[in-house]
Amino acid sequence: xxxxxxxxxxxxxxxxxxxxxxxxxxxxxxxxxxxxxxxxxxxxxxxxxxxxxxxxxxxxxxxxxxxxxxxxxxxxxxxxxxxxxxxxxxxxxxxxxxxxxxxxxxxxxxxxxxxx
Amino acid sequence: xxxxxxxxxxxxxxxxxxxxxxxxxxxxxxxxxxxxxxxxxxxxxxxxxxxxxxxxxxxxxxxxxxxxxxxxxxxxxxxxxxxxxxxxxxxxxxxxxxxxxxxxxxxxxxxxxxxx
Numbered sequence: 001x002x003x004x005x006x007x008x009x010x011x012x013x014x015x016x017x018x019x020x021x022x023x024x025x026x027x028x029x030x031x032x033x034x035x036x037x038x039x040x041x042x043x044x045x046x047x048x049x050x051x052x053x054x055x056x057x058x059x060x061x062x063x064x065x066x067x068x069x070x071x072x073x074x075x076x077x078x079x080x081x082x083x084x085x086x087x088x089x090x091x092x093x094x095x096x097x098x099x100x101x102x103x104x105x106x107x108x109x110x111x112x113x114x115x116x
Numbered sequence: 117x118x119x120x121x122x123x124x125x126x127x128x129x130x131x132x133x134x135x136x137x138x139x140x141x142x143x144x145x146x147x148x149x150x151x152x153x154x155x156x157x158x159x160x161x162x163x164x165x166x167x168x169x170x171x172x173x174x175x176x177x178x179x180x181x182x183x184x185x186x187x188x189x190x191x192x193x194x195x196x197x198x199x200x201x202x203x204x205x206x207x208x209x210x211x212x213x214x215x216x217x218x219x220x221x222x223x224x225x226x227x228x229x230x231x232x
Contacts, residue, residue, distance in 0.1 A: 050218075
């Protein structure tokens, strides 16, 4: 079973609709992230959370909100979707308590979102 | 803020040959982490190799190696004996070592094609 899962894997929605992307992890990591990938722009950070009560904006948070329901769950919401939010969305996790200093991030499989 | 630049949107290589992907970054910090991620058509983000800035020795992982030039702020990836399975999008990424800093800053990506 995958350690970091995202649902749905693909979603088509219409402008103005509210949509939620969900991320779950079984790695026991405390830190979770949401990134968005656009062609020619790489991945950009939307929001990140160091624990359930610590949520921070990333570089492109406008139009998005998040919820850390539990250590293992981190959801991304688009309150009113618009076409330029069409992108590939990734959730990632890392463990701040690891002995290794790299604190490697582990990524989910991504959600392809299309806003018409 | 740190920035990461990958100036080669596309590269191609013949199977069994060697290819080098370029990455430059901008930072005022003296110690940090650098990573190369691979994204095959499956969309999964896979960590290929990582480097700590204070380590002068270039990292190596099997057929993958880096040329880390700290003064030039350059972090190129060399793939030796290229295989068809190496075809993917490759992302260079930076992470600060500052306390509380675990977010990644990505480059734009390089699409690698491996020709049989």
